[in-house]
Amino acid sequence: DTNKPVEPAQPTAGMQALKSARFLQVRNESVIYPEGIKSPNPALNQGTKSKGRQYDKDFLLQFKDVFKEKPSVDWDMKVKETVGDGSGDSARPSTGR
Amino acid sequence: DDASAPTSAPTTSDESQIRTVFDDPNNFNVKHPLMNTWTLWFTKPPSGKGDNWNELLKEVISFDSVEEFWGIYNNITPTSDLALKSDYHLFKKGVRPEWEDSQNKHGGKWAFQFKEKKAVNIDALWLHVMLAAIGENLEDEDDNEVMGVVVNVRRGFYRIGLWTRTVGKALPGDAGKGRTFEQGKETLMKIGRRFKAALQLKDNEMVEFSGHTDAAHAGSTRAKAKLTV
Numbered sequence: 001d002t003n004k005p006v007e008p009a010q011p012t013a014g015m016q017a018l019k020s021a022r023f024l025q026v027r028n029e030s031v032i033y034p035e036g037i038k039s040p041n042p043a044l045n046q047g048t049k050s051k052g053r054q055y056d057k058d059f060l061l062q063f064k065d066v067f068k069e070k071p072s073v074d075w076d077m078k079v080k081e082t083v084g085d086g087s088g089d090s091a092r093p094s095t096g097r
Numbered sequence: 098d099d100a101s102a103p104t105s106a107p108t109t110s111d112e113s114q115i116r117t118v119f120d121d122p123n124n125f126n127v128k129h130p131l132m133n134t135w136t137l138w139f140t141k142p143p144s145g146k147g148d149n150w151n152e153l154l155k156e157v158i159s160f161d162s163v164e165e166f167w168g169i170y171n172n173i174t175p176t177s178d179l180a181l182k183s184d185y186h187l188f189k190k191g192v193r194p195e196w197e198d199s200q201n202k203h204g205g206k207w208a209f210q211f212k213e214k215k216a217v218n219i220d221a222l223w224l225h226v227m228l229a230a231i232g233e234n235l236e237d238e239d240d241n242e243v244m245g246v247v248v249n250v251r252r253g254f255y256r257i258g259l260w261t262r263t264v265g266k267a268l269p270g271d272a273g274k275g276r277t278f279e280q281g282k283e284t285l286m287k288i289g290r291r292f293k294a295a296l297q298l299k300d301n302e303m304v305e306f307s308g309h310t311d312a313a314h315a316g317s318t319r320a321k322a323k324l325t326v
Contacts, residue, residue, distance in 0.1 A: 013123035018164055023130040029115065031127075037119045053132040055232035057225060057295075060163060067118050067164045068171040075172060082155040083139045083174050 014069035027052030037062055118164050129163035132233045134190040135245075137169065142182035150195075159190050166231055175220045179250045187227050188245030194260070196309040201244060201260060203268050205308040207289045207326075208258035209296055219255045222296055223248045226257055229295035235259065236288050243288065259292045261285060264308040264323070282324070289326040 011019075024031065026040070033039055041056040070076070118125045137157040157173075160166055176185060186194035196202060211217045226246050229235050236243045244260040262268075265281035276284075285306060293304045306324035 017125050021128040024127040034119050057228050060228045063167045067167045069168045070172045071168050082157050
C-alpha cells in the first residue's frame with residue numbers, strides 16, 4: 001500500500017471566513033471601517049447605474065497587508081504545477097519557501 | 098445583551114453586525130464584491146521541445162472579491178521572479194486570453210514596453226494595472242470594452258497590455274447600440290488614457306493601440322499602431 005495516510009490539511013480561520021462571508025451590498029449598506037481605514041471613493045459609485053462595485057487604488061491597497069490567506073489548503077501545490085516557483089529553466093535552484 | 102448569541106463567539110461579534118476583514122481577518126462576515134469575476138492565467142515559458150501553446154497556457158484561479166484577490170496576489174510568484182517568456186493574464190471569466198477567442202477576435206490592445214527592466218518596479222506596475230482592472234477604473238460601466246490585462250516577461254523588456262473587445266467599430270452583435278466609429282474610437286482613447294495613468298507613465302511615453310488581426314497578419318505583435326495616448 002503506497003497510500004500513506006496523510007492528515008488532510010485544515011483550512012485556516014481566514015480561509016473559512018472568506019468562504020462563508022457574504023457579499024457586502026456596497027451601495028445599500030454603510031460600513032464603518034476601523035479608524036485609519038479609508039472608505040472606497042464614493043464618487044466612483046454615485047452613477048445611477050453603478051452597482052457600487054468600483055474601488056479606487058488607495059482603497060484596494062489597504063487590504064494588501066491585511067489579508068494574506070492562501071486561496072486553498074492545496075494552493076502551494078497548485079502554484080507549483082501551474083506557475084512554478086519562478087526558477088523556470090534557469091540555473092537558479094528552487095528554494096522551499 | 099443578546100442572550101441567544103452563541104456563547105463561543107467573542108462578545109463583539111454579533112452576527113447581524115458587519116465585520117470586514119479590517120475588523121477581524123480571521124472572522125469577517127462580509128467581503129467586497131467585484132463587478133466582474135476575473136480569471137488569472139499563466140503562460141509557461143516553452144521548454145524548446147515543440148510544446149503547443151495550449152499546454153503552456155494554464156488557468157490558475159477565478160475570483161470575485163477584493164479579499165480573494167489579495168489572498169492570491171500575496172501567495173503567488175511575483176512577476177519579477179518569473180522566467181523569461183512567461184506571461185500573467187488577468188481576464189474576465191469566460192474569455193480566453195488569446196486572439197482566437199470569439200470575444201477577442203475583433204479586438205485589439207493598448208500596450209507599453211518597459212525596456213529598462215532594471216529601472217522599473219514591474220511588480221508594482223502590474224499590481225496597479227490589475228487593481229485598475231478589478232476596481233473597474235479603466236472603463237465606464239456601459240463601455241463593455243475591457244477584456245483583460247497582461248504582463249509579458251521577455252529578454253529585453255517587460256510589456257503590459259490591456260485587451261479590448263473592439264477596435265472602435267461596432268460588431269455584428271452590437272446592432273442597436275448606435276455607436277459610431279468616432280464614438281467607439283473615443284471610448285478606446287479614454288480607456289488608453291486611464292491605462293496610461295495606471296502605469297504612471299510620463300506624457301512623452303506613448304502607449305500604442307493595435308488590432309489583434311493587424312498583429313496576426315504582421316506575423317508578430319509589432320503591428321503598426323493605429324492610436325496612441
